[in-house]
Amino acid sequence: RPLLVPFATVTAAAALVVASLFAVQADRTRDELDGARDRAREIAHVLAAPDARATSRADERGRGIGVVASAAEGRAVITLSGYGEPPGDRVHQLWLVRPGAVPRSLGLLDGDTPLTASGLDRSSTSLAVTVEPGGGSVRPTSSPVVQLTLESVGFGE
The missing domain is CATH 2.60.40 (Immunoglobulin-like)
Known part of the structure; x- marks a missing residue:
C-alpha cells in the first residue's frame, strides 16, 4: 500500500497536466475556427455584393x-x-x-x-x-x- 499512494499521486498529477494541455489546445482550436469563420463571412460578404x-x-x-x-x-x-x-x-x-x-x-x-x-x-x-x-x-x-x-x-x- 505505501507504494501505491505515490504512484496514484503521480498518476493524478500527470492526468491533470494532460487535461490542462487538452483544454489549452481546445481553446486555441476554437479561436482558430472562429477566425476562419470570420474571414469566410467577410469574403462571402464581398462576393455577394450586387456590384462585385x-x-x-x-x-x-x-x-x-x-x-x-x-x-x-x-x-x-x-x-x-x-x-x-x-x-x-x-x-x-x-x-x-x-x-x-x-x-x-x-x-x-x-x-x-x-x-x-x-x-x-x-x-x-x-x-x-x-x-x-x-x-x-x-x-x-x-x-x-x-x-x-x-x-x-x-x-x-
Whole structure:
C-alpha cells in the first residue's frame, strides 16, 4: 500500500497536466475556427455584393494576383498565387495606391490565403504588393513585385 499512494499521486498529477494541455489546445482550436469563420463571412460578404467584379493579372511565370471587389462596399478580396514565401523573415504586404496620396497598407498576405481589405474608395487606382521586413512596414520599402489596376472592378474614377 505505501507504494501505491505515490504512484496514484503521480498518476493524478500527470492526468491533470494532460487535461490542462487538452483544454489549452481546445481553446486555441476554437479561436482558430472562429477566425476562419470570420474571414469566410467577410469574403462571402464581398462576393455577394450586387456590384462585385473580378480581375486578375499574371506574369510570364504564372505568378499572379486576383481581386474580387465591390466599389459600393469599398471592400475587396485579394489572393496572391505562385509567389511562395519571401526569403528570411520577410513578408508580402498589400498597398492601396491613390493619385497624390502615400500608399496605405491593407495588410499582410499569408501565402495563398485570401485577404479581405476594406476602406477602398472610388479614387483607389491600384493595389501593389511589396516584400517587406517581418511584421510589415509603415511605407513601402521596395518596388512592387506585382501591381494591379482597379479600373475594371469599378475603382479609379
